[in-house]
Amino acid sequence: MEEKGIKTLLEDVSQGKLPVEEALERLKTLPYEDIGLACIDHHRALRKGHSEVIYGEGKEVSDIIIIMEKMAAQGEKILVSRLDRSKAAKVRERFPESTFHPRAKILTLGHSNEKPAGRGTILVISAGTSDIPVAEEAAITARFMGNRVDTLFDVGVSGIHRLLAHNEDLRKASVIVVVAGMEGALPSVVGGLVECPVIAVPTSVGYGASFQGIAALLGMLNSCAAGVTVVNIDNGFGAGYAASIINRA
């Protein structure tokens, strides 16, 4: 479209409809404005197979609904993250066909029937039961982006046999998201067992010297296992997203 706009301008110049000086003026502002804007958007649409994500926290329900309406009008699939139960109820009044995942606090609209597009399976692991909401946020995000996703919960390092019992699953995964709070040790153990990329997600689960996830975050950043990268505390969405683009690669 934008490309078309520039082409039209050039054709106008070519046909003498537009003086060179005036075309120059218009071209000067174009690249930084519409072109860049539209171009990138276009690429995103073409390559990612999904549109923008709406971060629900701190947004008014009315604003969320307006944005969703604009996106839905263009036939886009929609994911709203960090949406609490009461806001979700109001959104679903307007979009009854949407699905709300209360544990992950994600609302999705436009389930694809298409088969998963990624190369392999993304495995989402949680260390404890309390880490499951963040793990679910990662899993649902990755599924929404068209991946096969398996989950494996409550396999923390204090009972290492629980993890080892699923060695087969670990080895078959193309990307693994490991979600852990407290000491955040699980990604190191998983990273030592597998060769695929491991994305570590620290959670704010814990008390006292866990400092709302800092202990887990530092543990993961200092992982002695190569191949482990880290996202922000409780950022299940970011991990699911990163796993998706790695799996698609």
Added chain:
Amino acid sequence: MEEKGIKTLLEDVSQGKLPVEEALERLKTLPYEDIGLACIDHHRALRKGHSEVIYGEGKEVSDIIIIMEKMAAQGEKILVSRLDRSKAAKVRERFPESTFHPRAKILTLGHSNEKPAGRGTILVISAGTSDIPVAEEAAITARFMGNRVDTLFDVGVSGIHRLLAHNEDLRKASVIVVVAGMEGALPSVVGGLVECPVIAVPTSVGYGASFQGIAALLGMLNSCAAGVTVVNIDNGFGAGYAASIINRA
């Protein structure tokens, strides 16, 4: 499955189809125990196409040489990281065919003539000139692991046009490693321009409130661009390694 496999093996032994010694060998490699040890090593060799890495910092030169001799005896390629110039000189007396990269402080042995094995090109970007040693560490690691690697240095956010001028290179990469100190803002900008995975490496470059890389680390963890994952401060090796296994995936 594993259980079935073991059962079949046992039945074969029971029926004399499988000699005890051979069964023992196969049990050795089955997942977990002593066995586990050998098995995993074997897998690692088979799948990664490269052996263990030697972390040089804090190790005696004599120890490094002993480990290198054992690895070299098995025909393995060797990478020693965080090796200072004086230690490297001593190692090179024993292994004159090895190569030392002084800026990245990496010593490698056994250059492969084989063509790169990864799917695409890994692009390593640095924000400033002072970040180059860490960026080189990432680039040399990724090349050592059999990838095509391009580099783009000194394209920090305070002169954003320098980055935008290489938009084409950014878009063609399969994985991008972004190395930055000070405010660590570059990964967010890059992450917003591309769709491939971005690995952010904070560096300890800066002074005052950079707190030896904490400012950059926090900036990267809080990146508003999805698809960005982070490694430890100055961990060029970790970023190069992670980029490699993503590129291989």
Added chain:
Amino acid sequence: MEEKGIKTLLEDVSQGKLPVEEALERLKTLPYEDIGLACIDHHRALRKGHSEVIYGEGKEVSDIIIIMEKMAAQGEKILVSRLDRSKAAKVRERFPESTFHPRAKILTLGHSNEKPAGRGTILVISAGTSDIPVAEEAAITARFMGNRVDTLFDVGVSGIHRLLAHNEDLRKASVIVVVAGMEGALPSVVGGLVECPVIAVPTSVGYGASFQGIAALLGMLNSCAAGVTVVNIDNGFGAGYAASIINRA
């Protein structure tokens, strides 16, 4: 007034109504007390064209109203910052002609019809939608102090083209206030594009390792772009005030 007081004293001395010794005694205490107090207030009034600001947080509504009454009695324009909706309602019962800006949590009394006094236009930019309340606080403060103010919201670094599209506006500003949470990278990019002073305002927007604005604050303090100065987290008022006195300079 105070000046008048001293003048009267001097005239009394001049006319022999007041003995030198007694005048000396009175002058000794004057400067540190009333004079100093009033003098400075007077200067402030003369030079700034506006009176004291009332910081509403933690103050009783009744106290706020008393202070406002005293100021209003002297015909001063009034700005109350950090005033929540319920307190504002009570203040407006007493001062129905006042205006409340709910997003910025600012109440103003005495809209000037006078045309803006500053040399140029102050541009207030926000990185995200959630940063708008702090940005509004800056913008309304600057307008209240008699400046032309433009705003540009939601132009964060993860979609850098949105900012670049407004390159013209950036270049025309005399001072720019940049408000950003999360990684706080926007001031560095803006600071690299313009030559005018840039005031960076970190916000507490974010989660996990944003640590209520510390990540953004550190990012801004470590900005690689020269000409960027920083105020406290969420301190929109301070940024608007500083921008005003720069624009007036």
Added chain:
Amino acid sequence: MEEKGIKTLLEDVSQGKLPVEEALERLKTLPYEDIGLACIDHHRALRKGHSEVIYGEGKEVSDIIIIMEKMAAQGEKILVSRLDRSKAAKVRERFPESTFHPRAKILTLGHSNEKPAGRGTILVISAGTSDIPVAEEAAITARFMGNRVDTLFDVGVSGIHRLLAHNEDLRKASVIVVVAGMEGALPSVVGGLVECPVIAVPTSVGYGASFQGIAALLGMLNSCAAGVTVVNIDNGFGAGYAASIINRA
């Protein structure tokens, strides 16, 4: 120049020398590459009246000399910051006409005989004697950028009368840079006395709970005096630079 390039392209299209499609391709890459690059550089030169600054810390002397030669070839004035005495000696062998300021660790080349261009006088204040090197860095930077600069050292808050004695100087300044370590209280006092913009520079001077300048930095960020903005710890250059562009405004 770049503008000329685009104009030529458009004329070629207009005259039928260049097909629309080919012109389109070339325009696509132009804005993000050469144009943006050159354009911004050009603007910087035109508007600032001075060229890039060289941050000397961590740079090889040979690299510094190469950069200086390129800049000198274009007749630019040069400022190298954070240059230690031994490096400076080597630089001066190559550029004997350069001046080295050992306390401020700044080397300058190309003293302007032109009279100061700024609107008023920049006043640089230090709280203690140990803060003088950072204060000098600010003062020399501001003078290099063409401003009248006055200094006032060792007027910290524990002897408040020393500051008050210079009340006249404070009031006459167009911008004030306040440099302080330890508790960093001086900017608040100064900010309460004057109406001009105050730029606060925390220094790493102190011991124990000063935490290398954190105490001073936090004190300045929390200043109860409006109109105070802050730069990084020990960032005299940044403060001098910001004061310059405010004074020029």
Added chain:
Amino acid sequence: MEEKGIKTLLEDVSQGKLPVEEALERLKTLPYEDIGLACIDHHRALRKGHSEVIYGEGKEVSDIIIIMEKMAAQGEKILVSRLDRSKAAKVRERFPESTFHPRAKILTLGHSNEKPAGRGTILVISAGTSDIPVAEEAAITARFMGNRVDTLFDVGVSGIHRLLAHNEDLRKASVIVVVAGMEGALPSVVGGLVECPVIAVPTSVGYGASFQGIAALLGMLNSCAAGVTVVNIDNGFGAGYAASIINRA
């Protein structure tokens, strides 16, 4: 050894001495898998004399009840920690024979009539009155695990005579748990008076620069008295558990 064991097993299978099914069963428990799971659980049961503990915080009441039912079905004693009063009430509707300790927020089921099994007496000391809930958590945990437990509350260092008056009790203990908030100095004093192991528990009691227990935690980690080890802030359960396994040793 393990290898020999497996070889013998295989030879037995080969010679028909051992049926396949039985060999499979034995192999299951040998290594680290499913087996590992059961094996470790078995050992835990045999050695500890108590089953798993349920961490109540953040768990749904319904989940807690389900887990309790499964454990109770196996005749296990049950301890639920960090259970608030309202949840406890619901649990007690289902398990009326359970006991709730409101101060310690612990619910126990299956009081043993068996006499204490540990070697000596565990002494739990608190520095202040506000530390008692955490101290009680430790004491009840240790009693639940079959130990004789004495308590000594409100004997903080600011009235050192209160502690010294109980010198006899201190000396007779086999393990001492010392619970303290604020400056957390008590473990150092106690550690200097006794020769038995001392487990220090920092609490979040305090305000201002206690930083929710960090001051006490750091104090304890830096104890100048040898023989003091530390657990997480407010982790009474962990201290009681560790004291139990030390007392049993």
Added chain:
Amino acid sequence: MEEKGIKTLLEDVSQGKLPVEEALERLKTLPYEDIGLACIDHHRALRKGHSEVIYGEGKEVSDIIIIMEKMAAQGEKILVSRLDRSKAAKVRERFPESTFHPRAKILTLGHSNEKPAGRGTILVISAGTSDIPVAEEAAITARFMGNRVDTLFDVGVSGIHRLLAHNEDLRKASVIVVVAGMEGALPSVVGGLVECPVIAVPTSVGYGASFQGIAALLGMLNSCAAGVTVVNIDNGFGAGYAASIINRA
């Protein structure tokens, strides 16, 4: 008394009533037990002229009343600190003659009619209006302990003339308590103006980078004025108490 006990023991030994071995046993435990306990308590009563203080925060109203009854039975004056309004109401039902100071959250019982006992006047200063509750806590504590106390509120450093106007009061004080939040700069200025001891109290007043009083605390610890000592954040009671024992000295 205790001395008498030992004397009796020795007399018994001397008269052959008590065998040496038994006397030895009793002497071993004496010093650390009863003696110390009673002795120290007695001294406290004799020397301080006031009894224990009750820290109300986190204590049950019923517990507070019990402790008060025991103290009141012995005719002691009572001070309960950090008592919220609702608890205070219940305490006053039982002790209608007690006085509650809602701003300082202190309840006192037993107003002394005796004239102040300290050597001079304690001056309590607050930087801002929001610091007054903490300042009142200090002032009421000092008055309760029998001192003449003056107060001076809202004289922060951003309007230094307000403080200087009270120079006379500052010089006449025997001890000064300075209460300040935000940048906590006031104690340095006061400490530079006077020669008497200055006790600095940081408050949690502020936002953003004040970090609940850390900025003020660090500022005060790094005060460049000699003679300033510091207490915990918001610890008005501790400052009032310390000022009292200094004034009494």
Added chain:
Amino acid sequence: MEEKGIKTLLEDVSQGKLPVEEALERLKTLPYEDIGLACIDHHRALRKGHSEVIYGEGKEVSDIIIIMEKMAAQGEKILVSRLDRSKAAKVRERFPESTFHPRAKILTLGHSNEKPAGRGTILVISAGTSDIPVAEEAAITARFMGNRVDTLFDVGVSGIHRLLAHNEDLRKASVIVVVAGMEGALPSVVGGLVECPVIAVPTSVGYGASFQGIAALLGMLNSCAAGVTVVNIDNGFGAGYAASIINRA
């Protein structure tokens, strides 16, 4: 003198030599300048009986000597703190009659033969042997300021009997300075034993989680013993100074 200046001015007005308007102008600037300056300096000399202290760290030897010469010329006693051995040697070449205290790193000039002026004895206590340099800094400062000073070293809390054995000395002191590193618990114990003011000095002695004195600092700020105030880490001078002005009070 200054007073004389104002008097002259008034007399001039009274005699008609000076117009009222002109007198007004001159009075406006007077109070903040010379008067305050001279007045305060004078008071300091009269009341403290000692002159300014020279902080030696970071000062050039030549600067120190110049300042000392000016002070010595006025017959003042001189104390230089934080002076290392090599600088001290150079100072002593110029001032051979000065005394250097190597452990405390203090140089003094002008020993007073006068008998101690304070009301009582200042007791300086150190917890460990490594804390002695800081304790000596406090003790020598207090002696220099004319106090009787006793010291008591290596009586830390892990061997509490060592402290209790000196109970008598503790009780007789008029002020106690307690110096401690590591967990910094000693001031709390001392504060509970005595009624006189206790000044706590944290030291940077320790390792690991002592964080260069932060653990000790936090411990002291959170002391449960009333009457304890705190100075900066390793600030022996500040503690000795504060103890002196309390003892003089």
Added chain:
Amino acid sequence: MEEKGIKTLLEDVSQGKLPVEEALERLKTLPYEDIGLACIDHHRALRKGHSEVIYGEGKEVSDIIIIMEKMAAQGEKILVSRLDRSKAAKVRERFPESTFHPRAKILTLGHSNEKPAGRGTILVISAGTSDIPVAEEAAITARFMGNRVDTLFDVGVSGIHRLLAHNEDLRKASVIVVVAGMEGALPSVVGGLVECPVIAVPTSVGYGASFQGIAALLGMLNSCAAGVTVVNIDNGFGAGYAASIINRA
């Protein structure tokens, strides 16, 4: 011995050799002074079977030798910790029969031929090769205190099979000391495998966000495995000491 002194005193009283009053005087000071001092020392000697430990860091060699001579004169075994190689050489000139352990930086004097006295075997585990010095410090301390000690090095969590291969050794230990830097995850895994007490020692091994051992420390404090207690960063001595008194219990 001390006990003998008191007994002699009592016998003298009993036999009329010592008047009661005089005995009283001597007893008054005894318990707090010599007796207390000696008494506790005596108990320590009787119960621990070893004397005081000398912390070598920061002590002069001459002081260390003096203390050693006094201890050696009483036939005590001696352990000096944190002694660097050059100091050790000087100590060994005076005590040639002493043994220096360079890796652990411990010097011991008086090797016992007696067989180990503890109940079981203490196992010291290190996660990495760089953690061995701290692990050796723990092992040598525990051996010096009369325990059987086994070691197991370089079995970190990134190659979990290395640890699991030694499952037998883990289970047989009576106490386990786990030494780990970086993410500090090993104690959690070990704690989940065994039932004996686990003492976790964080080390300062690592870089970047390991913050000199803070990451490991936090990881260990937040361990999800019950029965794990923690000592200060790099405190191998403390862990070895604590393990000894647990093993002796």
